[in-house]
Amino acid sequence: MKLGRLSDLMPSRLTVAAVLGCIVFIPLAIWASWTAGVAEHGRKAAQTTADAYHQAITAPKTGYIARLATCEASLSGAEGSLRVQNAAIETLRQAAATDAARANRLVRAAELQANAAERRAQAVLQSQPREGEGRCEAAFRLHQETVE
Numbered sequence: 001m002k003l004g005r006l007s008d009l010m011p012s013r014l015t016v017a018a019v020l021g022c023i024v025f026i027p028l029a030i031w032a033s034w035t036a037g038v039a040e041h042g043r044k045a046a047q048t049t050a051d052a053y054h055q056a057i058t059a060p061k062t063g064y065i066a067r068l069a070t071c072e073a074s075l076s077g078a079e080g081s082l083r084v085q086n087a088a089i090e091t092l093r094q095a096a097a098t099d100a101a102r103a104n105r106l107v108r109a110a111e112l113q114a115n116a117a118e119r120r121a122q123a124v125l126q127s128q129p130r131e132g133e134g135r136c137e138a139a140f141r142l143h144q145e146t147v148e
Contacts, residue, residue: 127142
């Protein structure tokens with residue numbers, strides 16, 4: 001082998017460009033593939049999470065939509081019961097007010113009767129037999145006067 005020129009020992013420009021290209025582009029390709037794999041993994045994980053949330057929301061009997069419908073129905077029933085109960089309470093309140101007014105009227109009437117009876121009793125106690133009348137005749141006369 002004969003060594004002639006130093007330039008014969010150096011690789012060609014095309015070879016240098018190819019080597020430099022491989023040094024740059026092979027790691028770049030590896031990095032791009034790795035990044036794409038990580039992104040795909042993240043996308044699949046996000047899709048799995050979204051599917052789980054969708055299932056939790058739309059499941060026929062246990063999903064949030066079904067449970068919300070059940071709650072709304074229960075609330076509607078409770079509101080109806082509350083309206084009935086409030087109406088019954090209002091009726092009882094009105095009945096109690098009517099009964100209290102009636103009781104007050106009856107107490108007032110009883111007080112008036114008691115006062116009248118007391119006045120009559122005082123009048124009987126203060127009365128004296130008329131002349132010529134005995135005690136028994138005076139008592140009978142007073143009784144007859146109060147009965148009439």
